[in-house]
Amino acid sequence: MTILIDHPQFGAVDEAQEQTVQIDEKKLLLDGGFLVPHTNSFGHTFRDYDAESERQKEVENFYRINHINQTYDFVRQMREEYGKLNRVEMSIWECCELLNDVVDESDPDLDEPQIEHLLQTAEAIRKDYPDEDWLHLTGLIHDLGKVLLHPSFGGLPQWAVVGDTFPIGCAFDESIVHHKYFKENADYNNSAYNTKYGLYSEGCGLNNIMMSWGHDDYMYLVAKENNTTLPSAALFIIRYHSFYSLHRSGAYKHLMNEEDVENLKWLQVFNKYDLYSKSKVQIDVERVKPYYLSLIEKYFPAKLNW
Numbered sequence: 001m002t003i004l005i006d007h008p009q010f011g012a013v014d015e016a017q018e019q020t021v022q023i024d025e026k027k028l029l030l031d032g033g034f035l036v037p038h039t040n041s042f043g044h045t046f047r048d049y050d051a052e053s054e055r056q057k058e059v060e061n062f063y064r065i066n067h068i069n070q071t072y073d074f075v076r077q078m079r080e081e082y083g084k085l086n087r088v089e090m091s092i093w094e095c096c097e098l099l100n101d102v103v104d105e106s107d108p109d110l111d112e113p114q115i116e117h118l119l120q121t122a123e124a125i126r127k128d129y130p131d132e133d134w135l136h137l138t139g140l141i142h143d144l145g146k147v148l149l150h151p152s153f154g155g156l157p158q159w160a161v162v163g164d165t166f167p168i169g170c171a172f173d174e175s176i177v178h179h180k181y182f183k184e185n186a187d188y189n190n191s192a193y194n195t196k197y198g199l200y201s202e203g204c205g206l207n208n209i210m211m212s213w214g215h216d217d218y219m220y221l222v223a224k225e226n227n228t229t230l231p232s233a234a235l236f237i238i239r240y241h242s243f244y245s246l247h248r249s250g251a252y253k254h255l256m257n258e259e260d261v262e263n264l265k266w267l268q269v270f271n272k273y274d275l276y277s278k279s280k281v282q283i284d285v286e287r288v289k290p291y292y293l294s295l296i297e298k299y300f301p302a303k304l305n306w
Ligand SMILES: O[C@H]1[C@H](O)[C@@H](O)[C@H](O)[C@@H](O)[C@H]1O
Pocket: 104, 106, 107, 108, 143, 162, 163, 164, 165, 241, 242, 243, 244
């Protein structure tokens, strides 16, 4: 059996051109046939950053501020500061509940509480990949880094937490949403940072590049430093799920190494559920909670440092 993925295969550059890609079942197992909706709950196509809607202006303004402020120096400081994980001690589930108060201003497709998005993603994956419990849990936790918005984490501004991510320390690719606002970023005219390779080299591996700061990199640090037993593909998904210019548009592939190429296949499977499961159909939290608690127990310590 083969599975159908409805976005361009890695390497394809034209986002607008919908393409059907077949993935080998032996590598990625089976897909039970998650039906991809054509429009989001506002009646627009997904990830349309120009469609006129109540949210369009807010989202564009979000990216303007994000692109101006995500500089090499800023990211270095944030990684160092938040990498200490000395702010809060709590379980994974407690964090899911904290996220209930959080709204993501960068997302044109979603205005539901975040816990709904986590469960919708996880449950859609579970239906199609019943045996990959690690992938269900990855769905549940992939956005937990958004707790950085919460007052107990210093209440970071939206531009430092959500939205698509991109490499810092080399040129900003044109496929990044609202690219024009990078012109006001201090790194844009810095010759150390504004070339194709910048600080990096061919095939150096994504692990060696600095990404814009936000919920992806933070949650990756939390999972790794608290010694999760999730596989490397799970950590890769958590860390790069907002890196759309790579996994959707095929930019920056010259920085990947072989392990990244393997992990990217799982990220592309994951992305389908992360993006297209966003809907108004709510999941009954109490019904599914025992299952997810059992997964958390399998892959994480009871309390984590955040
Ligand atoms: O607006 C969304 C949202 O912040 C998601 O959590 C993130 O993963 C996406 O990349 C982004 O487009």
